Amino acid sequence: MKKFFLILLIINVIVSPIYAQLAKNSWLASAGLTYPRFVNVNVTISNTNYGGFLSLQRNFTEHVGLRLTGSYLHFEGEWGTPATTSETNSLSGNLDFIFYLVPCESVSPFLFAGAGVDYRMLTNKATPTIDDNAIAGQFNAGFGLEWELTSNLRLLTEAAYHLVSNSEFDGALGIGEVNAKDSYMAIKLGVSYYFAKGEPSKYCQLYSGLAAEKISQVDYERIEEIIKRYIPREVVKEVVVEKPVSVEKAKAEKWVLVGVNFEFNSAKITPESYPILYDAAKTLLQYPDLKVEIQGYTDNIGSEEYNKKLSQRRADAVKNYLVSKGINPARLKAVGYGESNPIGDNNTANGRAMNRRIEFKIQ
The missing domain is CATH 2.40.160.20 (Porin)
Known part of the structure; x- marks a missing residue:
């Protein structure tokens, strides 16, 4: 016993x-x-x-x-x-x-x-x-x-x-x-x-990890503006988390999670990223047939091999969060692409911050 x-x-x-x-x-x-x-x-x-x-x-x-x-x-x-x-x-x-x-x-x-x-x-x-x-x-x-x-x-x-x-x-x-x-x-x-x-409870903290103050000095509005220059206008309205991608267009496009960031040289998600990831989880729960490849990217600081491993850990961290919110892990695949496919200038601070990103590829 x-x-x-x-x-x-x-x-x-x-x-x-x-x-x-x-x-x-x-x-x-x-x-x-x-x-x-x-x-x-x-x-x-x-x-x-x-x-x-x-x-x-x-x-x-x-x-x-x-x-x-x-x-x-x-x-x-x-x-x-x-x-x-x-x-x-x-x-x-x-x-x-x-x-x-x-x-x-x-x-x-x-x-x-x-x-x-x-x-x-x-x-x-x-x-x-x-x-x-x-x-x-x-x-x-x-x-x-x-x-x-x-x-x-x-x-x-x-x-x-x-x-x-x-x-x-x-x-x-x-x-x-x-x-x-x-x-x-x-x-x-x-x-x-x-x-x-009865009435759904609000007792549980939905935005786990959310902090009252931002601890990062990254200009997120500036990053979003840079991303919009590289993504066709008709897609931008669908890929930004505040207006989640539709099922029809999602299958042909990448879903860029603007504002999802990690601590320097770490796979720890920053507090201000949790509301964005939570909205992404709600969208995936709303469309249970969608399967997603979670793509992690880094800037070019450090060796290529190290950056690929770091991006894999970051993609895995996002996957673990989504699973914790009820997403079937069979629908998610985490892949780290390191410093490949940059969408910003790695010679500038804003460009590097933009390249340290998470994208969803709908499969």
Whole structure:
């Protein structure tokens, strides 16, 4: 069980963030399989356990929700010599408070706690005086992960601890429980479907990395004017990010991202570039059939081999950003062309700044 939790934690750390399409409030339904296991009981614990669950959840904000869950669980244990197999079948209903720790991520961790009632049915009980069928209360707590598959569909993984209000859940009375109470763990694997959403949320920061002040002294208006001299007028209106390229013309033209820049001798995107890249991502999401070659270019300072590697890293950085915003990586190809195909004069500062650019070639 410890290995299972460790694997979930490692996966959660290494998965790249993709901002989910959140709503201020929503309804979702979930269903799946459960593996339950006794923790503190008075029978020998068996691995022959199984179960399933259905749940209905209401999220009131991006962080807070309330979930009603119905479950069926089957436990087995052994007692006596020779060993006799006991069975516990449980039908339970639980109401849990949900809190999402990082709701904007594609892998969203959450905590939950609540209470419920359990109707248990015993077979081959170890203590004859215990009723075969009875109702008891229980307390629940645990954590889980929602893995985004689509805007409305999630994969659900969850681990919970349940403390039953008496010592009869396993069919045996004794001293092995916590404060004379039986308890068990339950690991869930299922899917969640958001079937109703309210107003779209503005909670997540869309322009990640955006700074209040420009830290670069490059004259971007001057760069744009130079670019316009080299690109036919009827194309310029389509290729500038503020007026994204149309599908028909895009297939025959290059899409120049004016103002997308990097720190000197680095593939780190400058803060003022993020709004432009975000608009580019929105356009690609609007036209899901378009495939793009992301072309990175540099000026002529440095060796040709080094500039080609640097331009490749910069193209890869733009690709990674677009993927983080939900663009299918299969639609993107990053290629570094180094100092080739200059569109400005490398003998001037403005010309070199113009040559340090990113272009999209629609394929």
